[in-house]
Amino acid sequence: MIAVYTDTADKMRSEDKHMIRKTICSILAIILLVSMLPGVSLAAGDSILVRVDIENHYDLARTLAQKINELRTTPDIGYWDEYNYYYIRPYGLTSLSYDYGLENIAMLRAAELSLYYSHDRPDNTSVATLFPSGGYARYQVISQIRGPYVNTIFEDWAAENKYYADQAIRRHFLDKGLTRMGLGCVSVNGIYYWVLLICGGSNTGKSPVPQGSHLNIQASLGLLITNGLTNVHVEEEKLTVKPGQTIYTPWIIAEKTDNRARIGLIDPEWKTKSTGIISFEYPTNEYNKIRGLNPGKTSIYWSASDYYLQVPVHVPCETHTWDAGKVSVKPTYTAKGLMLYTCTVCGEEKTESIPKLEPENIDGILYEFSKSTAIAVDVDSSKITSLVIPDTVVSNGKKYKVTEIAANAFRDLRKMTSLTIGKNVKKIGANAFYKCKKLKKITVLTTKLNASAVGANAFRDIYKKPVFKCPKNKVIDYQKLFLQKGAPAKSKFERK
Ligand SMILES: [Zn+2]
Numbered sequence: 001m002i003a004v005y006t007d008t009a010d011k012m013r014s015e016d017k018h019m020i021r022k023t024i025c026s027i028l029a030i031i032l033l034v035s036m037l038p039g040v041s042l043a044a045g046d047s048i049l050v051r052v053d054i055e056n057h058y059d060l061a062r063t064l065a066q067k068i069n070e071l072r073t074t075p076d077i078g079y080w081d082e083y084n085y086y087y088i089r090p091y092g093l094t095s096l097s098y099d100y101g102l103e104n105i106a107m108l109r110a111a112e113l114s115l116y117y118s119h120d121r122p123d124n125t126s127v128a129t130l131f132p133s134g135g136y137a138r139y140q141v142i143s144q145i146r147g148p149y150v151n152t153i154f155e156d157w158a159a160e161n162k163y164y165a166d167q168a169i170r171r172h173f174l175d176k177g178l179t180r181m182g183l184g185c186v187s188v189n190g191i192y193y194w195v196l197l198i199c200g201g202s203n204t205g206k207s208p209v210p211q212g213s214h215l216n217i218q219a220s221l222g223l224l225i226t227n228g229l230t231n232v233h234v235e236e237e238k239l240t241v242k243p244g245q246t247i248y249t250p251w252i253i254a255e256k257t258d259n260r261a262r263i264g265l266i267d268p269e270w271k272t273k274s275t276g277i278i279s280f281e282y283p284t285n286e287y288n289k290i291r292g293l294n295p296g297k298t299s300i301y302w303s304a305s306d307y308y309l310q311v312p313v314h315v316p317c318e319t320h321t322w323d324a325g326k327v328s329v330k331p332t333y334t335a336k337g338l339m340l341y342t343c344t345v346c347g348e349e350k351t352e353s354i355p356k357l358e359p360e361n362i363d364g365i366l367y368e369f370s371k372s373t374a375i376a377v378d379v380d381s382s383k384i385t386s387l388v389i390p391d392t393v394v395s396n397g398k399k400y401k402v403t404e405i406a407a408n409a410f411r412d413l414r415k416m417t418s419l420t421i422g423k424n425v426k427k428i429g430a431n432a433f434y435k436c437k438k439l440k441k442i443t444v445l446t447t448k449l450n451a452s453a454v455g456a457n458a459f460r461d462i463y464k465k466p467v468f469k470c471p472k473n474k475v476i477d478y479q480k481l482f483l484q485k486g487a488p489a490k491s492k493f494e495r496k
Contacts, residue, residue: 102182430455460486
């Protein structure tokens with residue numbers, strides 16, 4: 001897509017090229033309408049410095065300049081008069097000189113087009129502000145096209161076989177009164193922005209000055225917002241500045257919705273609601289700063305139109321004064337916990353880990369506790385000969401029902417001969433008594449066990465002919481259950 005037209009600044013000769021394509025007319029009309037919409041409320045100042053990421057294309061720009069001079073020096077070249085009646089062949093045309101001063105301006109203008117596609121500059125000033133005073137005649141031609149197509153641009157501008165109304169740029173090319181030109185071409189996300197500046201007067205004689213891939217451009221924030229910003233954000237999650245020191249205010253990063261140009265709003269006007277913790281400084285010839293005043297936590301915010309951004313700012317003390325701390329993550333028997341400490345002066349936070357909970361040894365059995373129940377998980381000696389899982393245990397003055405024997409809790413207790421399982425046990429984990437080779441007398445007081453509550457191999461590889469004493473109503477049930485869970489085939493099951 002190409003939009004081509006000329007611009008005449010102050011004191012310039014007025015000459016307009018009609019729109020080449022109707023679609024472009026409508027697009028430009030929309031841009032005009034949008035930019036006239038009233039009521040964009042800005043908290044920030046109207047004009048802002050914007051950094052835009054671009055690719056420079058000096059080679060393309062100078063190739064196009066060459067083509068213009070080739071056209072200009074073609075014998076018998078001409079254009080239609082305003083009545084489309086006479087074909088005018090200017091006599092004695094010579095090449096335009098290539099003016100690197102103009103080129104620099106044109107490159108900047110091309111970058112500006114990626115922010116605001118208009119003959120005016122993104123800060124709403126005229127292009128005339130870029131020229132040295134003196135008021136020589138000059139024209140600005142702008143185009144945008146998806147792709148690096150020099151020929152397409154040239155053919156559009158040269159407008160061969162078209163009549164007067166469409167030959168404005170061609171007439172500049174063939175204007176005897178013009179003497180020099182400079183071209184700009186930059187691309188943003190595959191869209192190429194072209195600017196031709198063409199003038200009379202004498203060459204400024206400057207040598208080429210390549211510009212960087214980032215350009216700082218003064219732009220109207222209102223105009224940028226009206227023309228569409230997206231993904232408006234800051235890259236800093238939080239800022240820290242010590243008392244008496246300064247840091248730069250963060251840039252605001254955004255993309256243009258029309259071409260996804262990545263731009264940075266430099267020195268946006270941040271504000272803060274708190275007093276006494278930070279202050280702002282606006283040095284000349286330097287970016288804006290935040291000064292840390294007194295220890296504390298605050299934030300800065302920026303808002304414009306629908307956008308609102310906030311960044312926390314922390315001014316830390318030299319030496320923190322930590323509070324007593326509070327548990328932010330409770331430790332468990334399998335994972336560490338976290339203790340959160342807060343500085344009572346500046347609000348700084350730090351965490352320290354809390355060690356995992358350790359099982360408690362009560363009468364030789366290790367227990368883990370939940371709210372009101374205890375789980376037997378181990379013994380303190382593998383030489384134990386008799387094990388009694390009690391009905392309840394007391395820890396820190398509180399009574400807990402022993403409801404569970406953990407998986408593997410008492411496996412490999414090779415000297416144990418007798419075992420009593422308390423009346424509150426509801427669950428026995430897998431392999432709980434696996435390979436207790438001498439275990440031959442098992443007294444079961446609980447009536448709460450069933451197939452899903454006893455893990456696989458709980459009684460496997462114990463003594464070959466053990467005796468299970470069971471509650472009277474449970475003898476048959478438990479016989480079936482324990483045999484399923486690994487009890488030897490020759491086990492006896494008796495009433496207690
Ligand atoms: Zn502190």
